[in-house]
Amino acid sequence: MDLEKKIKDWRKSLRKQEHFSDGFTEELEVHLRDAIEGGLDKGLSPEEAFDRAVKNLGDITAINKDERLAHISSGKSGLMVPGLLRNFLKVNRRQFRKNGLLNGINLAGLTVAFTATFFIGLFLHDELSFEHHHPNAENIYRLSYQHTSETGIVEKRAFSSGMWIDVVKDRVPSIEETMRFMQISYGYVENQATNQSFYEEGIYWSDPNFFDFLHFPLKYGNREDQLSHPSSLVVTESIAEKVFGEENPIGQSLRFVRNGIVVNFVVTGVIFDPPSNSHFQPNYIAQLEALQGIFGEAERGWITLNPAPGWVYTYIKLRDESYKAQVTQTLEEFWNNAIPERAEFMEPLLTKLTDIHFQPPIKWEIDTPITMSYIYGLIVIAAFILIIAMTNFVNLITAQASKRQKEIGLRKTLGSTRKQLRLQFFLESAGLTLFAIISALALTYLLLPEFNGLIEKRIDLFQVFSNSNLFIGFIAIVLMISFTAGAFPALYFTRKVTKSFNLNQFFKAERANTTGRNMLVILQFAVAITLIISTVTVFNQLQLINNGKLGTNREAVVGIRTTRMGDTHQIQRFRNEIENFAQVSSSTLGMHLPRLSDFGRINTRYFAPDLHNEPLYWNKFDADGDFPKTFDLEFIAGEDFREDHDLNSLIINESAARELNLAPHEAVGLILKEDSINYVYGQSDGVVIGVVRDFAYESVRKRVEPLVICANTQVNGALSVKLGPGNKQEAIAQLGKLWAEIYPGRPFEYWFLDYEFGRLYNQERRLGKLIPLFSGLAIVIALFGLFALTAYVSELRKKEIGIRKVLGCSTSGILRLLSWQYLRTILIAVFIAIPVSWWGMDYWLDNFTYRVNISLLVIGGSILFILLVSLMTVSLKSLKAANANPVESLKHE
Amino acid sequence: MFSFSKSLVAASSKPLILGILQEGTSYGYAIIQRVKEISQGKLEWSDGMLYPVLHRLEKEKLITSQWMQSEEGRHRKYYAITELGKQSLHQEKMNWYGMQEVMEALWSINPSTSN
Known part of the structure; x- marks a missing residue:
């Protein structure tokens, strides 16, 4: 008889018992073998010994039942046994298959919801983390001022004078570091090697410590060389790619042309594109010193030696917040001495760098704040x-x-x-x-x-x-x-x-x-x-x-950059020729539109001598006679500028008439005297010839202020061309072709006003x-x-x-x-x-x-x-x- | 001749096994042999029934187990009593003595019920 085979068969029969673990089966087998040995010792035959051992073991199913009870009756059974988990998974899978539609929808809904939440989260994180990546961001402040007009209107402004920083730094020792820059663009950048030129914005003219003060990781170049020389130029990754292609542009030369003046640069560094959670969005960074070359001889000292506020953005790093008062006090004292006639209207503003993004938009803000x-x-x-x-x-x-x-x-x-x-x-x-x-x-x-x-x-x-x-x-x-x-x-x-x-x-x-x-x-x-x-x-x-942006015309208005194109005759020629284009219905030459938060000169002092002697602080917009036509301004009284209009003709908006307590038609014929303390375009006395319905020319978050439109501009920042119905791209190609004839070698740069105005919002x-x-x-x-x-x-x-x-x-x-x-x-x-x-x-x-x-x-x-x-x-x-x-x-x- | 009822056997299995393990570490077959030896064959267990009891006691942490190589080279699962088991055994002893006293008291007063 084969004892081993019998034992093997017996063991197989145990498999049916579901509560027998492998260990238990083995334990029982050892027991059986011991019992058989005991039988053999007593002189039994192997067969007898086996049979008796099995018999002594008793009823296997009864043992099985006891074994189950041994595991669960104790009341402390395991929460999770591997078999159960497998079972869960199996049931879960079946459940899912059975109610596939239901569960599929459930899962899809959840996934979509989580995805949406992640995106919102990413957006919010980006907005809320503004500027936090700069070193010591919490100690950096932007120095600017607020202006209170004679009528008590308070206006915060984002810029300062380039001189203030030097004054304050000398007198307040708790300032650790300072940095200032100007953002002056609207020239063009020329790569002579490829004979290509680009109109560029986002050109920062900065103190040399720009990259120590702010965090801009470098892609190419050495940190020390960045702005070491007035001819140094740092560009962003995407600009480098646009101007120089894929290769490393370090050492390449580039020239900046503005107003006929050329500044030569050598690229010393490439930074990664600035992250979107920063209001510093430069495309090019050069030394402030280099800007001196662009200004004429008379303006040379203007940036750093003029105590009156200019277009300089100033940042200071304070040792700690408690020194803020010292800074503002020092500045006020300086103003009282240096610009006493303006000091009483000015008040220093120190805005924490990390707060800039969250305060209501202020004038000349370079950030796009969020409410x-x-x-x-x-x-x-x-x-x-x-x-x-x-x-x-x-x-x-x-x-x-x-x-x-x-x-x-x-x-x-x-x-x-x-x-x-x-x-x-x-x-x-x-x-x-x-x-x-x-x-x-x-x-x-x-x-x-x-x-x-x-x-x-x-x-x-x-x-x-x-x-x-x-x-x-x-x-x-x-x-x-x-x-x-x-x-x-x-x-x-x-x-x-x-x-x-x-x-x-x-x-x-x-x-x-x-x-x-x-x-x-x-x-x-x-x-x-x-x-x-x-x-x-x-x-x-x-x-x-x-719709409220500028007039209500839905036809596309195309802006063409004509900044510093020199000869006005050429522009006039261009205008005359495009008048013949089928799609062009009118054009107007004037300021570059749109500007950041408004356009035209603000707060001009007017008098209406026929009515009273109180000054009127109104906005003035310099345009030409075709402005109302091109932007479809709606006349509610009087008429538009005539072809041969008098240079003294003025058009005002509804709000201006309202402020004078005049019905629109009563305002027509009124004489307005401009009391210009600004030096740029001279003085004018004018006659109101028309009143237009209010249009939002500043942020629509603001009330529309009284506005005077003047048609005697000598500004030629941009030509706005109104296109009639038809293929816009074709019309633009036509304009571009003409441009190339009249201005060979000058880039033809255009934009849709609709889109550009959108950027304000x-x-x-x-x-x-x-x-x-x-x-x-x-x-x-x-x-x-x-x-x-x-x-x-x-x-x-x-x-x-x-x-x-x-x-x-x-x-x-x-x-x-x-x-x-x-x-x-x-x-x-x-x-x-x-x-x-x-x-x-x-x-x-x-x-x-x-x-x-x-x-x-x-x-x-x-x-x-x-x-x-x-x-x-x-x-x-x-x-x-x-x-x-x-x-x-x-x-x- | 004794004929212990099934429930009495079940009730006694716990003190019995704990008592045997109190004498020293042992394994299934040996425990059965020891039971037979002590009871001089009066207690008839079917061998297999021992194991669920052992497993339950182990679950209750009264005993522990370990697979070990025996001297003759066979792989066996050895059981040992724990501290908790010793306490439990003590309690069982008290219970059984108590029960015995109750029965004795009953039967010495009224001998007619004793036979």
Whole structure:
């Protein structure tokens, strides 16, 4: 007899016993062998010894049962055994496959929501981290001043005089370092090697310590050489690529031409493109000293020796905040001595570098500040999106509870503890959420370039995450969201479902679920409707801003740069020739438009001697006679400049007439004397020949101030050409061709005014893109959820519908039954959303001087929209359920 | 002849096993042999039933186990009593003595019930 074979067979038979672990089987085998040996010692035959040993061992199934009890009856069974985890995964996979649509929607909704939230987060991080990357950023201040006019109007200005810094540095020892620069562009840069030239903006003329003071990582070159010589020039990566191509441009020469004066430079460094979270956005950086060469002999000392404010941006690094008073005091003393006639109207301003981005826009600001209400608005939207998606998630997971009652019952019967059940559902939901987050992260990475393009920023995901605190915070948030998402269904399931399991309880629980779920649907839709109303209102407001920019003409106006083109005859020739072009309807020569926050000369002192002797502090805009025509200004009294207009003719706006307490037609013929203390374009007394309707020529956030349009300009910064209908590109090509004939070798640079004016409203434009995008996403996610929920509930009520149909209910009756349930909840949501959105929008619109009204049409339309869309969503599934043959749903039981 | 009921056997298994392990580390087969030896065959366990009990005691942390090579080279799972097990054994002893006292008290008063 083969004893070993018998033992092997016996061991095989143990495999059927599910509670025998491998260790236990082995232990039993050792026992059997010992027992057989004992038998053999007593003189039994191997066969007898084996049989007795097996018999003594007893009933294997009984042992199996005891073994199971040994593991669970102790009450301290393991929460998680590997087999259980495998089982969870299996069930989870099956569950997912069975309710594929539902779970797919759930997962997609979550992923989209997380992606949207990440993008909002990145945007906010970029906005809120402005300037933080510069060394000692919290100790850097920008030195400028505020000007109070004789009429008491306070105006903050961003620039200073180049001389102040030297004065203050000498007298206040607590200043550690100073840096100043000017931003003077509108010349052209010439690469003689390739014979190419480019009009450039963003040319910084700075003190040599620019790169010590601020953080700009170098791509090529040595830190020490950057601005070591007046001929040194540092360019950004993208400029280097544009001007020199791919190769390293260090050592290449470049010339800057302005007003016929040439300055020669040698490239000494290439910096990476400045990050978008900084208001320093240079394209070229050269020494301030080099700028002296561009100014004429008379202006040479102007930058650093003129005590009156000029176009210099000044930054100081203080040892600590307490020295601020010392700086302002020193400066005031200096003004009192050096410019006593202006000192009383001026007050020093020290703005913390990191605060510049968050204060209301001030005059000649080079930053594009953001209002905190935008930040809050985006946070609210992100929160809304998360709420909607999480609600969906919880809703859909719990909706499946009823279907999983059987599974839970079975698990309980087989000995699952409540803890294990809770763990199962926790792992399921948390796993799903984590998966969604990881997908969202991948999606964010892939879509970031598009997003950057959309909002005109340069956000770098790796740069953001290289900040370890931020990364840890992010991970913490991810874990928190997964945990919350997991915990809710887990608690819900185990509390509602596992207490006891009988049919009566089941239906009671189901009813309670429906109420809870409806509450969540109400929350979701209240949020969605609020978002729609807000989005439409924001959009309307942005439309108002867009249309109010300059006149109301929608035809494209093209600006052509004519700065310092010398001979006015040539420009005149160009103008005369383009008059013949079919598409050109008019053109006007004047200032370069648009300027940063306004145009023309500001605060000119006028007198209206016919009325009174009080000075009028009005804005003056220098233009030529074709300005009103080209920009379609609307005349409400008087007339436009005539072809051969008197140089003393003036046109004023409606606000100016109002300030004089005159009706528009009464203002026509009025004599205005200009009391010019500015030296540039001379004095003029004029006669008002026309009054135009107000147009926003400064930021629309401000009230339109009185304005005088003068037609005697000698400024030729730019030619604005109004194009009629037709192919714009063709017209531009035609203009370019003519340009090349008249100005050979001079770059033809043009821009669409529409777009350029848009730059004045960069933040609004960004938000005009972001808000509709994210609100749209939120609404889609909410509808996704509604769709899945209806699908699920009509599935759940299949039998009920079948029975109703058998008993004679019509299809439309069933449709009404199914739809009404949701429409009712959505109607409740409407009543919550209206006051919330009304209040929220009213608060936001208060930021604007010219604001749209929150129209009833918008609110009504939004509600109608959401009702229609949700009705459609609900019907999509309900209709199928209502049309189904009741036999199908009833036969299988 | 004794005929211990199944439940009595089950109830006694815990003090019995703990008591045997108190004498020293042992393994399944040897424990069975020792039970037979002490009870002089009066206690008839089916060998296999021992193991679930051992596993339960281990789960309750009254005993610990370890796979070890025996002197003759066989790989066996050895069990040893823990501190907690010793305390539990003491408690069991007290319980059994107590039970014995109760029975004795009963039967000495009314001998007619003793047979």
